[in-house]
Amino acid sequence: MRLNLQTDYALRTLMMLATRGGQISVDEIANAYGISRHHLMKVAGKLAELGYVVARRGRGGGLTLARPAAEINIGSVVRSIEAFDVFVECFDPKTNSCAVAGACGLQGALSLALGDFLNRLDGYSLADLVPNRQLFAARLARDIAVKRPSRAM
The missing domain is CATH 1.10.287 (Helix Hairpins)
Structure with a gap:
């Protein structure tokens, strides 16, 4: 059995939102996981439509959880x-x-x-999927640093 890509991206998005708290842009999430921004935009729209996230458009926009992680x-x-x-x-x-x-x-x-x-x-619950928020965030940050080439000369 295999979950579809939308479900995979949705769960990863929700876990990142539960870990970081506050608002996160689709670009930040896509970069953190190294996934397609285009596909993630569709997933974000679906999550908003289903009431799992609140999506704010435009400059300074992003996603936030619509309710506490323990309630999802x-x-x-x-x-x-x-x-x-x-x-x-x-x-x-x-x-x-x-x-x-x-x-x-x-x-x-x-x-x-x-x-x-x-x-x-x-x-x-969503909270159960990120029992150690600090470790989860640290792993994401480490992977982002590895994916980005250094700008040092």
């Missing part, structure tokens, strides 16, 4: 961004063309496994 449930975040209804073809009654649909146990087994996965994530 990771299972809910993942459910709101991922498309689990099409996890495999037979999950979608509109496009299912599997010849053995209804005669095999795969759909049931995958449904249970997916439910277990999401139920496990329901046990975590």
